[in-house]
Amino acid sequence: DAMVIQNPRYQVTQFGKPVxxxxxxxxxxxxxxxxxxxxxxxxxxxxxxxxxxxxxxADTPDNFQSRRPxxxxxxxxxxxxxxxxxxxxxxxxxxRAGETQYFGPGTRLLVL
Amino acid sequence: xxxxxxxxxxxxxxxGAIASLNCTYSDRGSQSFFWYRQYSGKxxxxxxxxxxxxxxEDGRFTAQLNKASQYVSLLIRDSQPSDxxxxxCAASGGGADGLTFGKGTxxxxxx
Numbered sequence: 001d002a003m004v005i006q007n008p009r010y011q012v013t014q015f016g017k018p019v020x021x022x023x024x025x026x027x028x029x030x031x032x033x034x035x036x037x038x039x040x041x042x043x044x045x046x047x048x049x050x051x052x053x054x055x056x057x058a059d060t061p062d063n064f065q066s067r068r069p070x071x072x073x074x075x076x077x078x079x080x081x082x083x084x085x086x087x088x089x090x091x092x093x094x095x096r097a098g099e100t101q102y103f104g105p106g107t108r109l110l111v112l
Numbered sequence: 113x114x115x116x117x118x119x120x121x122x123x124x125x126x127x128g129a130i131a132s133l134n135c136t137y138s139d140r141g142s143q144s145f146f147w148y149r150q151y152s153g154k155x156x157x158x159x160x161x162x163x164x165x166x167x168x169e170d171g172r173f174t175a176q177l178n179k180a181s182q183y184v185s186l187l188i189r190d191s192q193p194s195d196x197x198x199x200x201c202a203a204s205g206g207g208a209d210g211l212t213f214g215k216g217t218x219x220x221x222x223x
Contacts, residue, residue, distance in 0.1 A: 031208045042116075042200065043156065045210035055208070090155055097207055100146070106155040 003027050004104035006091050012110045013081050021076040021107045023091030032074040033101065034066060035090040043090055049074060081111045114139040118201050118214035127223050131188040135201035135214050138182070142203040142212075145177055147186045150198045150216065159199070160186060191221045 005024045013019040023032065031050050035043040047056045049068045063085070065077040078085055088108050092101040115138040125131040133147070144163055148156035160175040162168045162184070168175045174187040184203075188195055198218050202211040 033210050035210070040215075042213035042215045043211070045212075048208060048210050050208040057210075088155075092211075094208075100158050100161055101211060103148075103155040103157075108153075 004091060004093055004102050006089075006104040006107050008107060009105060010108050010110070012112060013078075014112055015083065016080045019078050019081055019109065021078075021089050021091075021109070023074045023076070023104055024072050025091075025093045025102075025104075026072070027093055027095065027102065028071060029093035029095045029102075030071075031094040032068060033092040033094070034074070034076050035092065037088045037090060037106075038086075046076070078109075081109070083111050085109065086111045114142070114203070114205075114212045116201055116203050116212050116214035118199075118217050120215055121218040122220050123217055124220045124222055125191050127191060127193060127221055129191055131191045131195065131219055131221070133186040133188075133199050133201075133217050133219065135184050136182055137184065137201075137203045137212075139203065139205065139212070140179075140182065141205050143206055144204040145175075145184045146202040146204070146211065147173075147175060147184075148200040148202060148213075149195075150200055152198075156200055188219075193221045193223050195219060196221045 033048040034046045037043040067075045088106045091104040118135045147159045162175040176185045198216040200216045201214040
């Protein structure tokens with residue numbers, strides 16, 4: 001059974017057109033993360049939520065925003081996608097400190 | 113700045129042999145260490161986690177951690193063609209810290 005679900009799996013958007021990626025989890029985990037992974041690169045942490053507390057990485061562009069309306073759902077909003085934002089976006093969740101992060105299948109974003 | 117370093121490879125190993133993957137990390141405050149396997153176009157899949165110095169074995173996989181040397185390794189015994197993938201080493205501090213990943217080692221198991 002899927003524990004971390006991401007929708008859509010593939011997203012094509014136009015340069016500058018806002019896009020929202022969705023993540024949901026059935027694990028009831030406190031912490032949810034968003035990572036960006038570009039081709040042949042390591043996943044890079046964008047931000048995370050501990051419950052409703054939002055934590056932004058220092059080098060995450062302002063173009064990226066996130067919302068977590070409840071424990072189960074988290075959204076990644078890209079306000080004005082550029083060509084350089086084409087990547088795989090990975091959502092992950094974690095329960096207690098130090099425990100494993102569970103990754104969703106990812107959303108591959110293409111910007112035309 | 114927290115960094116995790118891995119040799120990008122490719123590392124080519126004959127089927128049935130032992131594959132040895134290594135990484136080093138820069139942040140001495142890191143407390144949790146993970147090895148993820150990632151097939152092309154897929155999301156990372158956890159292989160092993162390790163939290164204390166020494167070895168941890170799970171089936172064909174053994175993770176080793178040496179905090180004094182800031183070094184983590186993964187051994188894969190009896191390598192199979194299905195083990196061909198990119199292996200990501202990751203480190204995490206305490207609290208709700210996210211993972212700092214290395215760039216990954218591309219492993220090829222030759223039939």
